[in-house]
Amino acid sequence: MKLASFECRWAEAVLGAIFPGSPEEGLAGIGSMNVVVFLGDVMRSLPRRAALGMRLAIWLVSLSPLLLIGRLALFAGLTVADRERVLHRLATSRRYGLRSLVLLLKTIGALLYASDDRVRARMRGASTPLPVVRLRRLEVEGAHGA
Amino acid sequence: MFDAPSFETLPDERLPSGAVIDGELLDRCLEEAFDYVVVGSGAAGAVAAHVLVESGASVVIVEEGPWVRTREFDGRVYAAFKRMFRDAGAQVIEGRAYVPLLQGRCVGGSTVMNSAIVHRTPEDVLEEWRLRFGLGQTVNARALEPHFDALERELNARVVGDEALGDNNRLFLEEAPPRGIPARRMLRYERGCRGSGQCLTGCPTGAKQAMNVTYVPWALARGARLVCSCRVERILVEAGRACGVLARTVLGAAAPSHRRAQRVVLRARRAVVVAASTVQTPNLLRRSGLRASAVGRHFQCHPGYAIAGLFDRPVEINFGVTQGAEAVHLRRSDRIKLETLGMPPELAAARIPGVGRDLMRRFGAFSHLAIWAVVVRAEAEGEVGRGWGGRDKVRWQPSRIDVERARRGAAMLARLLFQAGAREVWPGLHGLPSSLRSIDDVGLIERVPADPRLFGFIASHLFGAARMGTDPRSSVVGTDFQCHEVAGLYVVDSSVFPTNLGVNPQHSIMAISRLAATQILAGGTRLNVAA
Numbered sequence: 001m002k003l004a005s006f007e008c009r010w011a012e013a014v015l016g017a018i019f020p021g022s023p024e025e026g027l028a029g030i031g032s033m034n035v036v037v038f039l040g041d042v043m044r045s046l047p048r049r050a051a052l053g054m055r056l057a058i059w060l061v062s063l064s065p066l067l068l069i070g071r072l073a074l075f076a077g078l079t080v081a082d083r084e085r086v087l088h089r090l091a092t093s094r095r096y097g098l099r100s101l102v103l104l105l106k107t108i109g110a111l112l113y114a115s116d117d118r119v120r121a122r123m124r125g126a127s128t129p130l131p132v133v134r135l136r137r138l139e140v141e142g143a144h145g146a
Numbered sequence: 147m148f149d150a151p152s153f154e155t156l157p158d159e160r161l162p163s164g165a166v167i168d169g170e171l172l173d174r175c176l177e178e179a180f181d182y183v184v185v186g187s188g189a190a191g192a193v194a195a196h197v198l199v200e201s202g203a204s205v206v207i208v209e210e211g212p213w214v215r216t217r218e219f220d221g222r223v224y225a226a227f228k229r230m231f232r233d234a235g236a237q238v239i240e241g242r243a244y245v246p247l248l249q250g251r252c253v254g255g256s257t258v259m260n261s262a263i264v265h266r267t268p269e270d271v272l273e274e275w276r277l278r279f280g281l282g283q284t285v286n287a288r289a290l291e292p293h294f295d296a297l298e299r300e301l302n303a304r305v306v307g308d309e310a311l312g313d314n315n316r317l318f319l320e321e322a323p324p325r326g327i328p329a330r331r332m333l334r335y336e337r338g339c340r341g342s343g344q345c346l347t348g349c350p351t352g353a354k355q356a357m358n359v360t361y362v363p364w365a366l367a368r369g370a371r372l373v374c375s376c377r378v379e380r381i382l383v384e385a386g387r388a389c390g391v392l393a394r395t396v397l398g399a400a401a402p403s404h405r406r407a408q409r410v411v412l413r414a415r416r417a418v419v420v421a422a423s424t425v426q427t428p429n430l431l432r433r434s435g436l437r438a439s440a441v442g443r444h445f446q447c448h449p450g451y452a453i454a455g456l457f458d459r460p461v462e463i464n465f466g467v468t469q470g471a472e473a474v475h476l477r478r479s480d481r482i483k484l485e486t487l488g489m490p491p492e493l494a495a496a497r498i499p500g501v502g503r504d505l506m507r508r509f510g511a512f513s514h515l516a517i518w519a520v521v522v523r524a525e526a527e528g529e530v531g532r533g534w535g536g537r538d539k540v541r542w543q544p545s546r547i548d549v550e551r552a553r554r555g556a557a558m559l560a561r562l563l564f565q566a567g568a569r570e571v572w573p574g575l576h577g578l579p580s581s582l583r584s585i586d587d588v589g590l591i592e593r594v595p596a597d598p599r600l601f602g603f604i605a606s607h608l609f610g611a612a613r614m615g616t617d618p619r620s621s622v623v624g625t626d627f628q629c630h631e632v633a634g635l636y637v638v639d640s641s642v643f644p645t646n647l648g649v650n651p652q653h654s655i656m657a658i659s660r661l662a663a664t665q666i667l668a669g670g671t672r673l674n675v676a677a
Contacts, residue, residue, distance in 0.1 A: 018501045025510030044399065045228050049534055050236035084502035091501055092576070096599040099576065100244060102501070110495035111224040114509075123464065123491045123512050 001043050001051040003058070008036045010062040013076035015109040017083035026122050030113045038112045054108065057101035064090060156216045156352045157359040165366040169375030169395030170212065172408045179413035180204045180371070182666075183391050184421060185378050185430070188255020189652050190639035190659035191421030192361035193297075195370055197663035198419070205370040206412055207362070208393055210377040210426075211252035216359060219348030223492035226347040228399075230258060232425075233537075239528070239605055241543025243598040245449060247605045249423060253374050254358030256423075257652060260606070261345045261469035262354045264303045264333040265649035266294050267657070270478060279644040280616040284625040284665075285658060293657040293664075301335035301355040310341030312466010314516050315486045319471045321566035327484065327558070329473045335360075336467075343488050345468035376410055381418050381434035381635060388418040388635035414634070417666060421639040421659060424608035425538050428530045428641060431612060431622065436631050440613055440622050445528040446646040448607040449544055451552050452487050452497065452519040455563030456508075456570040456581075461516045463488045477648040481523035482555040489517055497602065499572055499580035508572070516563065520555025521607075523648035524548040530611045544603070549596040552603070557591040564588070576600040607651050612641035626669060627662040638662040 003011065012035045021029025043051050065071045065078055068089045075083060091102045113119060167176070181203035184195040191207060199205040214229050227235030230252040239245040250256035269287055276282030297303070306315065311331070322329035335355035342350055352359045366372060375396045382390040390413040397407055420427050428442040468488040476482045489497070491512060498508045528542025544552070560571045564585040571582045575594050582588065594600055615621025618630035623642050629635040638659040640651055647654060 018505065019495075020502055020506060022503065022506035022510060025506055027506055027510055041228075045234045046236050047233045047537065049537075050233065087501040088504075096243065103496075106501065107496040111227070111492050114491035114495040115222045115224055120491060122510075 001046075001048060001055070003039055003043055003055065007055065007058055008039060010074070010076055011039055011058045011105075012036065013083070014058065014061045014087070014105055017075075017080070017087055018106050018109050019113045020080070028116065028118045030109060033112055033116050035112065042108055042111075053101070053104055057105045060098070060101055061087070061090060061105065157363050158213070158215050158352070159217075161363060161366055165371055166213065167371065167373045168213070169373060169408070169410070170398050170401055172395050172410075173405065175409045176373075177411040177413070178206070179390075179415060180206045181414070181416045182206075182419055183208065183412045183414040184419045185391060186255065186421035186423065186426075186639065187253045187362055187372065187374075188250060188357060188421065188423060188639070189257050189655040191419070192254070192357035192365065193656045193659045194419050194421060194638050194663040196361040196365040196368075197660055198667065199365050199368045199370040201667050203416070203667075205365065207365065207370060207372045208376050208378055208391060208410075208412060209253050209372065209374045210396060211250070211375065212398060213253035213358070213372075213374045214258075214348065216348070216350065216352045219344065219350045221342075221344045221347050221350065221490065223347055223490050226259065230348065239447070239540045239542050241528070241541060241598070243543065243601070243603065245542070245598075245603045245605050247425075247540065247608075249425065249608075252358070253362055253372070254356045256606075257356040258348050258358050259346050260652060261332075261467065261650075262335040262356065262652070263469060263650040264298065264335060264653045265647075266290070267647060267654040268477070268649060271645065271647050275644050279614065279621075281614060281625055281644070285614075285661070289661060290657050293660040294653065297653065297656050297660065301360060302337045303333050303335050305333055306331045306467055306470040307339075310339040310467050311470055312341050312343065312463070312488070313461045314463040314488055315466050315470035317461065317516050317566055318486045318518060322473055322484075322562060325562060325565055327473045327562065328475050329471055329484075332467075332470050332472050332485075334467065334470075339467060341466045343464045343466055343468055344490070345488075346490060346493075373410060373412070378422070378430060379433065381420070381430065381632070382411075382413075383435060383632050383635070387633045388414060390414045391418060417634045417636055419636045419638055419663070419666065421637075423639055424611050424641040425530055425540055427637055427639055428611040429532055429538050431629070431637075432532070434632075436622070436629065438618065438622050438631055440620055442530040442611050443527070444610040444613050444644070445530050445540060445542055446526070446609045447524060447542065447605040448521045448646055448648070449524055449548065449552065449603040449605050450519050450521040451556060451601050451603050452489070452517050453556050453559045453563070453574065454498070454572040455516045455518075455566070455568030456511055456572065457514050457516060457568055460513045462513050463515060463517055464491070464513075474649065476555075477523065480551055480554065481525070481648060482551050483521045483523075483648060484555060484559060485519055485521060487517050487519040497574065499574055516566070516568070518559045518563065520552055520559060522548050522552050522555070523646055527610070544598050546596045549598055549601065552601060553591060553594060553596060557588050560588045560591055561585060574602050607646065609640050609643040609646045609651070612637050613644050614642040615644065626665060636662060636666055
């Protein structure tokens with residue numbers, strides 16, 4: 001099974017909202033990883049039924065803003081805050097099926113996200129990022145005249 | 147994380163020439179005859195093949211999955227799922243909830259990705275099998291003892307050492323006993339474990355004594371053959387007697403487009419020994435024409451449920467044996483076992499609560515997490531059948547009392563995590579706050595409804611579905627491990643277990659398979675179908 005290019009874009013938006021990265025935590029976002037190639041490989045590797053579930057989950061999340069927050073927009077057209085709000089509602093939905101589809105996307109995304117070398121390197125050490133080094137401009141004699 | 151050292155030669159590299167036929171590379175049909183055909187190379191199949199070939203018989207092992215060598219293990223979960231797990235890790239048990247089911251599909255089977263934990267079959271379980279199923283003459287403590295002894299010797303069963311313990315295990319061992327929980331270090335099969343924390347994705351040093359580095363290469367060294375990437379479609383039966391298997395090679399994703407799957411016929415002069423696992427064995431028997439009503443029924447498992455605690459200091463679950471500490475004192479009374487569970491970051495990222503910034507904040511604290519789990523000896527039974535597109539389908543759901551037991555164990559672990567100094571506990575239960583911040587909140591867990599959809603269960607230990615018994619109406623194999631319906635067809639994996647165990651089953655599976663193979667050699671085979 002293969003995702004259409006628009007489905008890949010939808011999936012990128014959803015996974016980007018689940019794993020946005022965090023400068024404070026020193027974590028890259030999934031958007032900086034090769035999501036489309038990964039999804040292509042996943043869809044080829046998964047059994048047909050699981051791949052179908054994956055496709056369903058992408059559609060469901062992408063079309064859910066109207067029902068969940070009353071916005072006539074695709075998920076990818078929302079602001080970052082609204083994307084997170086929609087995902088949170090789905091992930092905590094009373095309907096088990098809805099929760100499960102979000103969990104499926106999160107699980108698949110996690111396989112890419114946490115296998116990234118930068119993320120794994122970050123997992124090795126202390127979780128508190130090192131303080132940012134302050135750079136000071138050095139006044140070099142004669143530089144103004146150059 | 148762990149950098150694998152380089153070794154001169156690993157056990158899965160020292161193989162006799164011509165011993166392995168890789169189905170992915172086979173470009174012609176194959177037909178050969180052996181004394182014994184063993185289906186499956188996991189805990190049961192590898193051990194049985196080793197016993198049979200040691201007697202001087204000719205033996206072939208057929209394995210559906212590929213042989214992924216130790217040097218190829220890179221600790222990445224996706225790569226492991228894709229190549230070594232059934233359905234690329236996407237297999238689930240269906241019921242009121244979807245329960246992920248992790249099964250190996252590679253040379254070595256699930257032993258490649260489990261924690262190599264050693265538990266002899268509990269005596270109360272053997273007693274139950276004697277009383278309820280009439281197995282006392284065959285499967286009893288005295289009969290199993292020499293097999294357990296031999297396995298423990300050959301696979302170097304030893305208690306987890308300090309050098310590989312890691313803080314997730316150490317914390318449990320230090321904090322549980324003062325609170326009345328008699329925790330102990332696990333006994334594992336290993337030689338020189340350095341605590342890479344990569345049991346789930348294949349041991350990168352070959353220290354874990356899984357079948358891919360022990361009984362499979364040992365059997366090959368004694369003259370056995372192995373056909374891997376080759377799926378058995380059915381057992382060939384003539385005049386009521388098993389006489390071989392019909393199989394077809396499995397092409398990997400990287401196979402060239404011109405390559406076609408090849409037909410493989412392996413004739414068995416003496417017997418076919420099936421060790422394809424609890425899920426695959428019953429469907430193989432069905433495809434081979436067995437009609438016993440007990441085929442596929444009485445499936446059981448051990449659902450497990452993990453809970454995380456966030457500490458102010460690093461715990462580093464990525465270092466240390468994946469599972470190194472346990473408490474089994476409630477196995478009989480409450481049918482639960484408590485244990486530690488290291489988790490690769492990929493699985494942690496999937497299981498940690500939240501999405502977006504909340505998830506990132508929590509995942510950023512990965513190195514400060516301790517993860518412990520409760521495993522339930524569930525009473526519920528399910529069924530293995532054939533699903534969509536002929537795939538294996540498992541239907542099962544925990545009973546209310548099973549879920550209540552899991553809930554009780556989860557509450558015990560949450561309390562223990564707080565007592566051990568956790569700042570937060572993440573119960574992962576739908577309907578509860580995603581973070582509990584005080585030991586007083588643990589009561590919330592105890593009040594969660596006993597609904598499996600609220601818990602994130604995972605199943606890994608599987609039993610039944612081709613039960614052993616004396617009555618052909620309620621069982622599939624007799625006490626000689628031979629199918630009631632077909633002579634010369636033996637089942638030696640955990641699908642013959644009449645019930646689950648309440649402890650990790652690999653040791654029992656291997657000992658019972660070893661016992662079965664010994665009996666097959668000693669007892670001969672019925673000449674035809676039982677009356």
